[in-house]
Amino acid sequence: MTTKTIHGFNSLVNQRKTRKKVTYGLTDLRSCGPVAVGNQALNKGLRQAYDTRVMGRIISVVNQKGGVGKTTTAINLGAYLAEAGKFVLIVDLDPQANATSGIGVDFQTIERGVYEAVLGDVSMKEIVQPTAHDTLRIAPATPALAGLNVELVPMERREHRLRDSLLEIRHDYDYILIDCPPTLGLITLNGIVAADEVLIPVQAEYFALEGLGQLLETVNLVKDRIRPEVNILGAVLTMYDGRTKLSEDVLQELYKYFPNNIFRSVVPRSVRLAEAPSFGRSIAAFDRFSKGAKAYERLAREIIETEINHIKAV
């Protein structure tokens, strides 16, 4: 069985295959085309893979500050993980639905999305939509999500709702990336509880570190009281401008919060990254030679490298 070489990730894929005796080729799954509910060929492929593959990683992209690059990171990291042959699902947990529209799905045409799935009215599997990348799917947000914070309050297992709704599909994916809204409310709490790892984009600007303490405290509270398995994957610096001393200062300060886990890949400020979502495309599809594209490609590679630790951990 052959596995296509994509961006030199082949050796990592092979390492994983050896460790866990994964016997299927990723290309077999890719060749099944975009998922459609009831697509029997794909479902059969996924079922075969189910028994042998490593449990997927669920990574929540979290920062209660708005405009720091969470959605940009979820879309483009997702796209490059998919380009590397991974099966990826982005879960859009923000009522603004920026990840949904940014990857080319018109949320106005969506009847049922993450809101209905979290409430249990529909299964997560049924709401998943294809994207322009073969192995990248999205669980779309709709504006209805805005009501979820309030509706969750009286519910049983209110912090676990998203995690519960992902259980049936987590084995279908190598990566599930959750794009959280810019708050630390119940929706984001669901995003953290559902995750194995938390990825924190930090904007390279003066007030960026404000609130980081509170965010880390929230993750630690979840770890202590709700789910001990959740870990901080790391911080990724976004909108970095190497010409300013400020960007460099923010990076130095960031080491105080994350002494061991700041990603080497720093995302530069790039107009192309800001333009891509208005065309409903990832930067991989929009301008793969731009510096922003290279940064997200490197970030994907760094995260794939940490799969080895994850395999050891599960």
Ligand SMILES: Nc1ncnc2c1ncn2[C@@H]1O[C@H](COP(=O)(O)OP(=O)(O)O)[C@@H](O)[C@H]1O
């Ligand atoms: N590296 C970057 N360079 C330039 N613009 C960026 C970059 N990352 C994000 N943006 C833009 O900044 C705005 C906020 O980014 P976004 O990813 O939506 O943040 P969040 O999801 O944290 O609110 C968007 O308009 C986005 O296109």
Ligand SMILES: [Mg+2]
């Ligand atoms: Mg966002």
